[in-house]
Amino acid sequence: MEKGSPCKSILLLCGDYMEDFEAMIPFQALQAFGISVHAACPGKKAGEFCRTSIHILSGNQNNFERIGHNFILNKTFDEIELSKYDGLVIPGGRAPEYLAVNDSVVNLVSKFSTFGKPLAAICHGPLVLAAADAIRSRKCTAFLDHMEDYQVTVPFHSLQALGCQVEATCPYKKAGETCLNVVHDFEEGSQTYSEKPGQHFTVTLDFDSLNELKFDALVIPGGRAAEVLALDERIIEFVKDFMGCNKPVASIGHGQQILAAAGVLKGRKCTAHPAVKLDVVMAGGTWLEPTPVDRSFVDGNLVTAATWSDHPQFISQLMALLGISVSFN
Known part of the structure; x- marks a missing residue:
């Protein structure tokens, strides 16, 4: 040359x-x-x-x-x-x-x-x-456990503390096995969040034992796990069935990628991590800007939030849909 x-x-x-x-x-x-x-x-x-x-x-x-x-x-x-x-x-x-x-x-x-x-x-x-609408009618490919640490553990233990029976399941793991979580945080001077290894979270229920009729609500954590789960037809069918029963569904962060893939956001109002806005809009949802960042939203049976800083309101709104309240003497 x-x-x-x-x-x-x-x-x-x-x-x-x-x-x-x-x-x-x-x-x-x-x-x-x-x-x-x-x-x-x-x-x-x-x-x-x-x-x-x-x-x-x-x-x-x-x-x-x-x-x-x-x-x-x-x-x-x-x-x-x-x-x-x-x-x-x-x-x-x-x-x-x-x-x-x-x-x-x-x-x-x-x-x-x-x-x-x-x-x-x-x-x-x-x-x-x-x-950019640059792949319409074009052939292409892409590559999409890693739940966000707080987004799975805080709702899990909070609901347990309220007396709820909470089961954690994963289509690729059996009860007693663990999923590796990740920690998402914003670093000063960065345009997006950083990622670090988090805790190991124990699965409590075999996915094959799952039956939406046995549960009163569904919680979908964020993190990068959603990218993989959104491609699993078993997950998609379960989410469709659950939403079809009009039971409470609470999804946070990147979890809304699964809702988008299941086609259940059309005509629904929701928020998510800002990086998931495209998924929400392309799935026919109405995007709600997560401002302030610790705000979550309710649309019928659907509760959505953007980040783990939303947890207090996110969990409180799910409690309301479940008819759970806390009283003090």
């Missing part, structure tokens, strides 16, 4: 906690092939960095995440000129969750698609393509 000025130019769309390899390998490999690559992130300038995440396949149902490198950007997002680029690369990781609800990003990707420029998205990257 002859040395000289690059004959092609690629834009790499970045964000905090994009997957480490999925960003760095295209970035450096394409440069090695003689292609100019600009890495840009909305809200950041050239010389600033995005935190990456390292996703490692483990013995659990989902990948395990560790904090990766500080990836230095070489292009200011607000200075991007579409005409100067021949293609777009979108890494996966968790960055696409919030990039997909960023109007500036969606508009840019839509223009790349309209002009017929090559688009390459890996893992969770197609979320951004979907938001």
Whole structure:
């Protein structure tokens, strides 16, 4: 290959906690092939960095995440000129969750698609393509236990403290086995939450023993478990049946991805983690902005909340639907 000025130019769309390899390998490999690559992130300038995440396949149902490198950007997002680029690369990781609800990003990707420029998205990257309506009638693939620690343990123990019989089930585990939880927190200066290993949560009921008629309410925690569970037909059918019985359903964070996949949000009002807004809207739901962040909402038999900081109101609203109250002497 002859040395000289690059004959092609690629834009790499970045964000905090994009997957480490999925960003760095295209970035450096394409440069090695003689292609100019600009890495840009909305809200950041050239010389600033995005935190990456390292996703490692483990013995659990989902990948395990560790904090990766500080990836230095070489292009200011607000200075991007579409005409100067021949293609777009979108890494996966968790960055696409919030990039997909960023109007500036969606508009840019839509223009790349309209002009017929090559688009390459890996893992969770197609979320951004979907938001930009760039995969309609196109063939594509994507990769979606890791419940959020508080979002499963707080409702579980709170309802037990109220005298409820609470069972925890998972389609891939048997009673007595454990699911690895994750801890989601916001780090100062980051555009989205970080993820760390959490507690091991014990399953109490075999999934094959599940019967919606035996339960008065359903709670769906968030975290990345929802990505996997939303693809399981057994889960989808159970949620459909439960909602069809008009029994209370309380879902928090990313849990609403399961409701969206089950097709039960059409015409319903709900909130979720902001990264799940696209799922809610595309499923026909009416999006309720989680402002303030510790607010949850009720629509008929459905209680939804955005983050674990909503738990007091979230659990209180579920109690009301169940007809449970607390009295003091």
